[in-house]
Amino acid sequence: MTTPVLTVRNLAIDFLVGGDRVPAVHAVDFDLHAGEVLAIVGESGSGKSVTSLAVLGLLPGNARASGEILVDGQNVLGASEKVLSGIRGRKVSMIFQDPSNALDPVFTVGYQILEMLKRHRPQLTAAQRRERAVELLRMVELRDPEDRLDYYPHQLSGGQAQRVMIAMALACDPEVLIADEPTTALDVTVQREILDVLRRLQQRTAAAILLITHDMGVVADLADRVVVMRRGRVEETAPVQRIFGCPEAEYTKALLAAVPRLGAAHRASTAVPHERPVLEIADLVVEYRNRRGRAMRAVDGVSMDIRAGEMIALVGESGSGKSTIGKSALGLAPLTEGHIVIDGVDLATASRSQARALKKRIGVVFQNPTAALDPRRTIGQSIGEPIRVHERLRGGALSARVDRLLEAVELPASWAGRYPHELSGGQRQRIAIARAVSLEPMLLIADEPTSALDVSVQATVLELLRTIQGNLRFACLFISHDLAVVDELCDRVVVLHRGKIVEQGDRHTVLTAPEHPYTQRLLAAAPVPDPVEQARRRNESVAAL
Amino acid sequence: MTRYIGRRFIELAIVFIGVTFIIYAMVFTLPGDPIAALGGDRPLPENVQAQLRAEYHLDEPVWLQYLRYIGGLFTGDLGTTFDGRPVGDRMAARWPITITLALTAFAIEVVVGVILGLVSGLRNGGILDRTLLIGTILATSVPVFVLGVSAQLVFGLQLGWFPIAGAGAGWPTAYLLPATVIALFGLASVTRLMRGSVVDTLRSDFVRTLTAKGMPRRNVVGVHVMRNSVTPVLTFLAIDLGYLLGGTVVIEAIFNLPGIGALLFDAIRTHEGPTVVGVATALILIFLMTSVVVDLINSLLDPRIRHE
Numbered sequence: 121m122t123t124p125v126l127t128v129r130n131l132a133i134d135f136l137v138g139g140d141r142v143p144a145v146h147a148v149d150f151d152l153h154a155g156e157v158l159a160i161v162g163e164s165g166s167g168k169s170v171t172s173l174a175v176l177g178l179l180p181g182n183a184r185a186s187g188e189i190l191v192d193g194q195n196v197l198g199a200s201e202k203v204l205s206g207i208r209g210r211k212v213s214m215i216f217q218d219p220s221n222a223l224d225p226v227f228t229v230g231y232q233i234l235e236m237l238k239r240h241r242p243q244l245t246a247a248q249r250r251e252r253a254v255e256l257l258r259m260v261e262l263r264d265p266e267d268r269l270d271y272y273p274h275q276l277s278g279g280q281a282q283r284v285m286i287a288m289a290l291a292c293d294p295e296v297l298i299a300d301e302p303t304t305a306l307d308v309t310v311q312r313e314i315l316d317v318l319r320r321l322q323q324r325t326a327a328a329i330l331l332i333t334h335d336m337g338v339v340a341d342l343a344d345r346v347v348v349m350r351r352g353r354v355e356e357t358a359p360v361q362r363i364f365g366c367p368e369a370e371y372t373k374a375l376l377a378a379v380p381r382l383g384a385a386h387r388a389s390t391a392v393p394h395e396r397p398v399l400e401i402a403d404l405v406v407e408y409r410n411r412r413g414r415a416m417r418a419v420d421g422v423s424m425d426i427r428a429g430e431m432i433a434l435v436g437e438s439g440s441g442k443s444t445i446g447k448s449a450l451g452l453a454p455l456t457e458g459h460i461v462i463d464g465v466d467l468a469t470a471s472r473s474q475a476r477a478l479k480k481r482i483g484v485v486f487q488n489p490t491a492a493l494d495p496r497r498t499i500g501q502s503i504g505e506p507i508r509v510h511e512r513l514r515g516g517a518l519s520a521r522v523d524r525l526l527e528a529v530e531l532p533a534s535w536a537g538r539y540p541h542e543l544s545g546g547q548r549q550r551i552a553i554a555r556a557v558s559l560e561p562m563l564l565i566a567d568e569p570t571s572a573l574d575v576s577v578q579a580t581v582l583e584l585l586r587t588i589q590g591n592l593r594f595a596c597l598f599i600s601h602d603l604a605v606v607d608e609l610c611d612r613v614v615v616l617h618r619g620k621i622v623e624q625g626d627r628h629t630v631l632t633a634p635e636h637p638y639t640q641r642l643l644a645a646a647p648v649p650d651p652v653e654q655a656r657r658r659n660e661s662v663a664a665l
Numbered sequence: 666m667t668r669y670i671g672r673r674f675i676e677l678a679i680v681f682i683g684v685t686f687i688i689y690a691m692v693f694t695l696p697g698d699p700i701a702a703l704g705g706d707r708p709l710p711e712n713v714q715a716q717l718r719a720e721y722h723l724d725e726p727v728w729l730q731y732l733r734y735i736g737g738l739f740t741g742d743l744g745t746t747f748d749g750r751p752v753g754d755r756m757a758a759r760w761p762i763t764i765t766l767a768l769t770a771f772a773i774e775v776v777v778g779v780i781l782g783l784v785s786g787l788r789n790g791g792i793l794d795r796t797l798l799i800g801t802i803l804a805t806s807v808p809v810f811v812l813g814v815s816a817q818l819v820f821g822l823q824l825g826w827f828p829i830a831g832a833g834a835g836w837p838t839a840y841l842l843p844a845t846v847i848a849l850f851g852l853a854s855v856t857r858l859m860r861g862s863v864v865d866t867l868r869s870d871f872v873r874t875l876t877a878k879g880m881p882r883r884n885v886v887g888v889h890v891m892r893n894s895v896t897p898v899l900t901f902l903a904i905d906l907g908y909l910l911g912g913t914v915v916i917e918a919i920f921n922l923p924g925i926g927a928l929l930f931d932a933i934r935t936h937e938g939p940t941v942v943g944v945a946t947a948l949i950l951i952f953l954m955t956s957v958v959v960d961l962i963n964s965l966l967d968p969r970i971r972h973e
Contacts, residue, residue, distance in 0.1 A: 176877050201882070209879030221870040224889050226967050236878045272968040288878065 124151035125295045125328050126175065126212070131187035133170055133179065133352075141184070144170050145352045148187075152296060152328045159331040159343035159360070161375075163574035164545075167352040172298050172332045176214055177204045191296070210240050213289035217301040219281035223273040229284050230269030233257075233291060240292045256287040259324075260317055279310035286317065290325065297322075300332040307437035308601065312645035315341050334574065336379045337647030340364060340654040348372045360651045378579040379649045380604035382631060397425035398463055398562050398595035399449060405457035406444050406619075418444040420619035421458075426595040428562065433606035433627070434599045435642070436616035442599045445616075446565045449597065450482060451475060463562060480510045483556030483594070487568040489548035493540040499551045500526075500536030506558045525554040528591075529584060546577035553585065560592055567599045582609055603646055607631050615639045669971065673960060677953045682735070688945045689731045692938050693723075700747070721747070721939075734942070743946075744939035752943040755928065760947075762832050763917070763924035767909040769837065769844035774851050775902060779895070781852070782859020786894070787886065789864050801853035812846045813919040830921035843920040847913060851905055858901055862894040869893075896963050903959035907952030 133145040145167040152158045160168040174185050177196055189196040191207055199207075216222045223232060233253040237244060244252065250269070257265035260283040273281055282302065289297055299318065303311035319342060322329055331342055339346055339360065346363040348355040348371065356369040367373050406419040419441040426432045436442045447453040448460055451467055460467040462478050470478065486492045493502050504522045507513050513521060523533035529550040540548055549569060556564055566585070570578040586609060589596055600606050606613055607627060614624040615636065623636040634640045644661060648654050700709070700717050709717075718724045722733060737744060743752040781801070785794045804812075820842055821829035827842040828834045866872065867890060875885045914926035925944060932940035964970040 178873060178876060205879045205881060207879075208877055214874075214877040216870060216874065218870060222874045224871040224875070224893065225969060226892050227889070228968075235880065235884070239878070239880060239884075272972070274969050275972070285874070 122153060124153050125192070126152040126330065127188070127190040128171070128175075129188040129190070131171065131174065131185065131189060133167070133174060133183055133185045135180075136182040136184070143352060144183075145174075148349070148352075148354055150347050150354070150357060152330055154295065154328050155322075155326045157322060157329040157331055157342050157344045158347065159333060159339045159345070160347045160349055161333060161336070161339055162349035163334060163375075163576060165351065166349040168332045168349050169300055171349075172214070172300050172330060175296075175298060175330070176208055176212055178214075209236060209289075209294070210292050211294055212296040212298065213292070213294040214298040214300065215282070215285045215289050215302050218305045219278055219285050220273065220276075220305075222285055223281060225273050227272075228269065229271050229273065229276070233269070233284070233288050236288060236291050252291070253287075256291055257284070259290065259321065260284070260287045261313075262287070277310075278306050279313060282306065282310075282314050283317065286314075286321070290321065290327070293325065294327060296328050296330060298330045298332070301334070302331075303338060304333070304335065308603075309437065309641060309645045311338075312647075315647070318342065335647070336364075336376065336575075336649035337654070340649050340651040341647040341658070343651075348375070364649065364651055375576065376649065378576040380575075380579070380582075380602070380608050381649065382604050382607050382643070382646075395427050396464065397427050397461075399597065400425040400461040401445070401449070401458070402461070403458035404445065404448060404455070404460065406441070406448055406453050407456040408454065417619050418453075419448070422616070422619075422621055423458075424614055424621070424624065426563070426597060428595050429589070429593040430612070431589060431596040431598055431610045433610035433613045434597060434616060435601065435603060435606055435613060437601060437642075439618070440616040441619040442616050443567055446484075446567050446597060446599050449563070449565060450484065451479070480506075480559055481562045483559070483561035483564040485549070485552050485556045485564070485566045485569045488572050489545060489552045490540065492552050493548060495540055498537050498539055499543070502540075502551060503536075503555045503558055506555065510559055521558070525558055528557075528588060529554040544577075546573055546581055549573060549581050550584065553581075553588065557588055557592060557594070561594050564589070564594050564596045565599070566596060568601065569598075570605065571600070571602070578605070585609070603631060603643060615642070669964060670961065673957050677957055681949060681953060684949050685735070685942075685946050686731055688949075689734060689942050690727050692941050692945075693727055693730065695936070717747075721745075738946070743943045746937055746939055752939050755940060756925065756943060756947065759923060759925045759928045762922050763910060763913060763926060765836055766840055766844055766847070766913055766917070766922060766924060767906065769840045770847035770851075770909055770913075771902075771906055773844055773848035774855055774905070777848065778852050778855025779859050779898065781856045782898070783863055783886075783891070783894075785856060785860040786863025786867065789860075789867075794860070797856065801856045804849045805853040809846065809850055809915050810919060812849060813843070813916055816842050816846050817919070832922050839922075843913075843916045843922065847909060847916055851909070854901065854905070855898060859894065859898045862897050863890060866890045866893045892966055896967050899959050899963055899966075903956045904952075906955050907948065910948060910951055 128148055128150050131145055131148040132143070134141045134143045136142075148167070148171055150158065150160075160171065162168040170179070170183075173179050175189055175191070175196060177199065179185060185197050187197065191211055194203065194207070196204065196207065223229065230250075230253060233256065234249050237249045237252055241249070241252075253269060254265045257268055262268055262280060262283045268276075268280075268284075273284075276284065302318070303314050306314060315338065318329065321327075329342070331338070333339060343360045345357065345359050347357045348363065348369060350371050355371045356363070356367065358368070363372060364376065367376060402423050404419055404422045405417065407415045407417050409415055422441070422445060424432070434442045434445060444453050448455060449462070455468055463481070465474055465478055467475065467478075493499070497505075500519065500522045503525050504518050507518060507521055519536065522536055526533045526535060531547060531550055531554075540551070543551065553569070569585070570581050573581060582605065585596075598606070598610055610627055612625065613627050613630040615622050615630065615638065617638045622638045623630055623634060630639060631643065634643060644657065648657070700714050700721075700723065715724075722730050734744060741753070743756070745751055746755065781797055785797050788794045817829040820826050828839055829842075832839050872885060872890065875889055910925070913924060914930050916922075917924040917926040918930075928940065929944045931937070932944065960970075
């Protein structure tokens with residue numbers, strides 16, 4: 121093999137936190153060769169992002185790194201700003217997770233590409249730089265590249281912004297492109313496009329890609345070799361087929377087992393078909409007005425219902441209106457037309473006291489448990505609040521109920537006095553679930569409850585949700601963008617696109633034999649955690665073009 | 666853009682009419698009768714008072730008086746004081762002094778505040794940052810008159826660098842000392858605000874992108890961080906300029922500068938309604954104009970405001 125373009129040897133990084141050295145990365149070794157895609161996979165806290173930041177000398181001031189990171193034979197660690205600026209953007213460049221925040225909002229896209237060319241290619245004339253910028257935008261397959269130069273970042277969609285980031289990163293033909301969760305903040309069909317762009321560019325430019333991700337599907341799609349990291353250490357390094365085919369490390373096996381897969385679940389529907397629906401939505405239209413008074417239709421003529429004990433998935437991409445429907449059921453969105461009937465009561469005509477009585481019987485779990493819990497209240501207080509307010513329980517009776525709820529979400533009752541910041545993300549989401557079911561709701565609305573969690577944590581939270589639903593038999597509206605999760609959990613699936621239902625039906629039918637082209641596109645876009653299958657699917661989609 | 670400016674001016678007109686009416690109504694419904702007070706200890710004859718009231722339209726309902734007043738404003742007539750002088754002339758003599766004083770103070774505050782804030786933000790948590798924090802808070806905590814008198818004592822009397830009273834020496838000599846005292850008072854807010862803004866901006870993703878692109882620190886801070894950080898500070902400064910123009914009363918008194926603050930103070934003391942309303946109206950107008958100008962500057966600096 122050729123000499124690697126990037127070599128990492130015995131890398132150790134720790135952070136100074138409150139006077140203590142907290143280790144983040146320990147004894148990490150890997151090589152990256154020209155033309156290769158090396159993926160670093162791991163869950164949060166694995167040290168994968170920190171490792172990638174160290175390569176460009178981007179660690180925060182309280183970090184200390186030792187070992188060697190060689191770019192072109194030059195050690196980056198401890199290098200002067202002068203050496204670093206010769207590497208950054210020139211030999212190694214980087215794209216980040218959240219493209220809409222990664223660009224300076226007050227300068228045009230063109231300015232930001234041109235300033236980089238000006239910095240690294242001072243010999244080019246202004247006209248040549250502009251020409252190069254247009255060429256770069258064309259390379260990342262952005263439409264109307266000339267016009268786009270004058271756009272500001274907020275005028276671009278997430279996918280377009282990420283294309284600009286990639287164009288910028290490739291501006292000076294770097295040897296290494298570091299992609300830190302490049303598609304995590306994007307919709308699945310947009311992710312598909314960005315992954316395709318990355319793949320084509322990589323083949324064309326022969327740049328090596330260091331891909332940082334938590335998504336096994338993305339790994340299977342793009343990577344040649346994989347480094348699996350956990351708690352700052354390398355668990356396993358192997359070619360991608362080996363990682364998926366016969367993983368050696370226990371952790372890799374566990375990680376792969378936790379990834380939800382389409383078609384993996386075999387369950388019978390638990391719904392009781394003859395009961396009256398708990399939630400009935402008929403011809404729902406929700407319109408928002410912008411500042412100029414123009415109406416924007418978020419939800420357009422949606423009808424659906426959920427019965428007791430049933431779990432219905434509402435799937436769609438951002439802007440599809442799925443969260444708005446959840447909000448409408450809670451009475452938090454303007455009801456422009458149509459009806460929402462909960463347990464026989466029409467929300468539009470319900471009296472104040474009726475609405476209040478209904479709210480008591482609806483539980484909600486949101487995506488981000490950190491934001492959903494009051495940081496100044498103990499978790500016991502948070503869980504107990506609905507009971508205190510609605511059932512007016514106090515003292516011993518209240519704490520007994522809280523203890524039971526904590527146990528129901530598989531946390532020790534003795535934790536009632538802890539604060540949210542003492543808990544992990546998954547534990548916080550358990551608290552949010554405990555609070556949502558504290559009044560034994562007839563309807564639970566779960567809006568992307570596991571999207572902010574690691575896969576292994578997600579698996580346990582989903583399991584918990586299913587168990588609790590089995591016990592309490594509430595109707596559940598499960599809002600999600602992840603089809604594999606939906607497949608594991610739900611009975612029926614409703615697919616939304618631009619505010620309209622394009623398809624709804626039994627989980628198995630919709631996910632294995634989708635009728636609507638949009639559903640088919642969604643299913644095809646999600647990368648599967650299997651490199652062989654993913655390669656086959658990619659070839660198919662290329663052939664279909 | 667034109668639409669944006671148009672909307673801003675309509676908003677401005679509404680606020681202007683609302684606020685001037687409130688002030689007008691308040692001043693003229695204050696207890697105490699200015700006409701009766703004109704005579705001092707010896708009350709004027711009843712028929713003279715009635716004639717004066719009719720002359721100043723004080724016998725009419727407040728809303729009609731107000732309409733007359735607004736009508737006058739559009740023809741450049743700011744009203745007449747109770748001793749028969751045009752309010753416009755009285756103010757004209759005073760404005761230059763106050764405006765010079767306020768703008769000098771404002772310039773000092775902006776330049777020093779933004780620089781100190783930037784330095785503080787870049788040295789977040791360092792010794793320099795903490796020293797500046799303590800320094801600016803100290804400067805704000807000391808009452809203005811103490812600062813003013815101390816400055817007169819040290820720089821005026823002991824060192825003899827500046828005159829201690831009067832506007833006779835002209836700009837900048839006569840204004841530098843009072844302006845600095847005023848600026849010191851507002852400095853803490855500007856510095857803190859700029860500092861916070863810089864710290865936030867430095868933490869944002871795009872700064873990391875710029876570093877990863879290999880842009881030199883000078884460029885990242887000087888171009889990108891500056892332009893992103895200064896928007897919230899500007900909004901504050903617009904409010905502050907209005908405050909400076911109206912709130913220099915104490916300093917004008919200490920340094921014996923015959924500015925608008927002194928005029929306003931006298932007018933309030935003597936129930937000189939037309940003057941109070943005239944000064945207040947002018948202040949509001951300046952205040953509103955500044956906020957529009959700042960909004961326009963902000964929208965030039967930040968395309969997201971422009972495209973809203």
